[in-house]
Amino acid sequence: MHDPLVYLNGEFTPLSEAKVPVLDRGFIFGDGVYEVIPIYGGKMFRAKQHMARLFRSLAAIGIPNPYSEDEWMALIGKVTDACPDDTQLVYMQVTRGVAKRAHAFPAEVKPTVFIMTNPYTPPDAEAVNNGVRCVTTEDLRWMRCDIKSVSLLGNVLAAQHAAENGALEAIQFREGFLSEGASSNVWIVRDGTVYGPPKDNRVLEGIRYGLLQELCAACRIPFALKAIARDEVFAADEVLLTSAGREVLAVVSIDGLPVNGGKPGPLFGKLYAAYQDAKRA
Ligand code: PDD
Numbered sequence: 276m277h278d279p280l281v282y283l284n285g286e287f288t289p290l291s292e293a294k295v296p297v298l299d300r301g302f303i304f305g306d307g308v309y310e311v312i313p314i315y316g317g318k319m320f321r322a323k324q325h326m327a328r329l330f331r332s333l334a335a336i337g338i339p340n341p342y343s344e345d346e347w348m349a350l351i352g353k354v355t356d357a358c359p360d361d362t363q364l365v366y367m368q369v370t371r372g373v374a375k376r377a378h379a380f381p382a383e384v385k386p387t388v389f390i391m392t393n394p395y396t397p398p399d400a401e402a403v404n405n406g407v408r409c410v411t412t413e414d415l416r417w418m419r420c421d422i423k424s425v426s427l428l429g430n431v432l433a434a435q436h437a438a439e440n441g442a443l444e445a446i447q448f449r450e451g452f453l454s455e456g457a458s459s460n461v462w463i464v465r466d467g468t469v470y471g472p473p474k475d476n477r478v479l480e481g482i483r484y485g486l487l488q489e490l491c492a493a494c495r496i497p498f499a500l501k502a503i504a505r506d507e508v509f510a511a512d513e514v515l516l517t518s519a520g521r522e523v524l525a526v527v528s529i530d531g532l533p534v535n536g537g538k539p540g541p542l543f544g545k546l547y548a549a550y551q552d553a554k555r556a
Pocket of ligand 1: 311430455456457458459460478479480481482483484517518519520
């Protein structure tokens with residue numbers, strides 16, 4: 276069996292041997308945060324932005340950051356160097372640590388730190404050329420979706436709803452307004468402009484928020500953030516989704532209704548090409 280090297284609390288071990296105590300607060304309470312970073316051609320893509328978000332997530336829930344950025348990069352590098360593939364998705368997780376079960380933060384607890392990586396295949400030609408199907412669902416999550424928390428039950432249930440309905444992703448709405456996918460950000464195109472939901476507590480600010488804005492600027496496509504009503508999603512010229520693993524994809528049907536006649540649109544084509552250029556840069 277494939278048994279990659281991982282990092283857990285100061286040690287590098289095969290994944291099969293990495294164990295955490297059952298009283299880890301990540302297991303008991305979902306009390307932790309995580310990050311997912313793509314690697315292309317052996318190089319982390321947008322590493323600075325991802326690490327900054329990890330540090331923001333840690334600060335937001337009061338877990339002391341156990342390492343400096345350089346220390347983090349050295350640990351991640353050791354795990355990713357042990358993987359022969361030069362395209363990977365690195366996963367890192369920090370929980371508050373192990374303590375007797377009680378909700379409030381324990382005193383004197385040491386965070387649990389875990390890093391693993393997996394070989395990764397970017398979206399295939401079928402997904403890129405034909406687009407992907409989505410379904411909609413009510414956003415049932417808490418009000419701090421800006422924190423990349425491992426408490427992902429709402430996201431898990433939304434993703435399962437998509438899976439059970441033959442869709443790649445569930446597009447969530449809160450009180451009639453677009454928030455995001457179960458594990459991606461969602462964008463609409465209207466009259467040549469790309470719109471995304473405001474960066475507030477209702478969405479995770481994907482690293483592709485900044486990236487998409489840059490790609491739009493490079494392609495001379497206007498880009499704006501605003502509250503997006505459900506009707507606007509269904510009336511959009513194009514709908515896109517972005518995430519570390521999905522890069523940028525065109526949504527071609529939502530709840531069985533076609534978007535852009537059921538095929539990826541022209542702005543998607545430009546942004547997808549620009550994204551591939553950015554990966555190589
Ligand atoms: N998810 N919104 C949610 C809820 C997400 O979980 C993610 C990413 C995104 C996109 O963020 P980024 O562009 O930084 O990948 C938005 C990761 C990939 C995951 O949970 O596996």
